[in-house]
Structures are given as C-alpha cells and as structure tokens.
Amino acid sequence: GAVVSQHPSWVICKSGTSVKIECRSLDFQATTMFWYRQFPKQSLMLMATSNEGSKATYEQGVEKDKFLINHASLTLSTLTVTSAHPEDSSFYICSAKTGKRTEAFFGQGTRLTVV
C-alpha cells in the first residue's frame, strides 16, 4: 500500500514553455503533499508544502509564480514550471502524507530538461 505515482518520469521542453508534473496517491488520501527539487548528488530541497483545498506554502527563495502548485483533491497535486529556463532543469520529487505525523511516501521523481 501507500503508493505515490509521479508523471512524467522525464520530460524535455523548450525554453519559455511550461510543463506540468502530476503527483497522485493511488491507494490513500493525501492530506499533505510536498514538492522537492534535487540537484545531482545533493539533498532534497523542499520547495513547497500543499494541503488539499488550500494554497501551497512555499519555502523561502522559491518563486511561487514560477512554480505553480495545485492540490485540488486528496489524491492529486500538480507542479507547473512556467516559462521554463535551462536553470530549471533538475530532478523534481513529490511526496505525500496521510496525517500530520506519519512518514511520507515518495513518487518516482521527474527529470526535467529545459533546452
């Protein structure tokens, strides 16, 4: 149980375009979802925390207008990278929790390359 599916697993887009990444909890209701960015051989940097039905809380230094997060239902959160640039190329990972104090379950990650 507790499967989180992230799609797509990799995407290449042209500079200036937008790309959407989906994160779905397949067998549980995710009250909270997290979005991370990970550079090669580095840790996961928390970008934002989203609770179903409310606006995402962004970490300091993360541009909310560039990284749009929508958590419209208890099983789906989306991250849209708007007007993507090569420096946005990275590995993006989502995770989901069912309650305030439980472990998070992770998606497979999305490798974004902006050309």
Added chain:
Amino acid sequence: AQTVTQSQPEMSVQEAETVTLSCTYDTSESDYYLFWYKQPPSRQMILVIRQEAYKQQNATENRFSVNFQKAAKSFSLKISDSQLGDAAMYFCAHTGNQFYFGTGTSLTVIP
C-alpha cells in the same frame, strides 16, 4: 528554524560489517517524527526506519536500528551485517508540520 545535519558526506563499510551514520537535528516542536530514507541509483526514496520523538525506545527494523538521543537531538542509523544492496544515499529526515531532509550520506559497501 528546523534543520537536519548529516556530517558524513561519504561512508564505506566492508560487506557483513556494521556501519553507523550520524544525524543531528534542530527543532522547536515538541512532537515530531524522525526518519531515515534510502535513495538508491534509481532515485526512488525508500523508507528505512522511523522513530517517534515521544518514544524512548530506539526503533529497530531487521538489520537497521537507530540510536535516538532526544536531549542531544541526535538520531544515528546503524546498519548491521551490511549487504551490497545497502549501497545508496541515506537521508535523515525530520517532520513536524513540514518535512525536511539532511544533506545525505553516500554509503559504499565493499565486497
């Protein structure tokens, strides 16, 4: 501020031996959870072990165990009888309202 620190960027262990990975954290919350996650080359995050802060007893999960020192805000992971499949990046994580990760420790297992 909530921070998680792993002071060992890289560690190595001989197969079948024991290794301990260090983690310290800082939090203003009184109720929280601590975790160790493993990230193999596939980059899929895998939960290794969890510890509730209100529990004094150290968590164990087969060959994995923790040494949780709440007053010192220390949470180390011990891997016994290391196997080749244990080679990965290991991240210590802390959760209260958010979910923060440490900088990671790259573990190499030597055959």
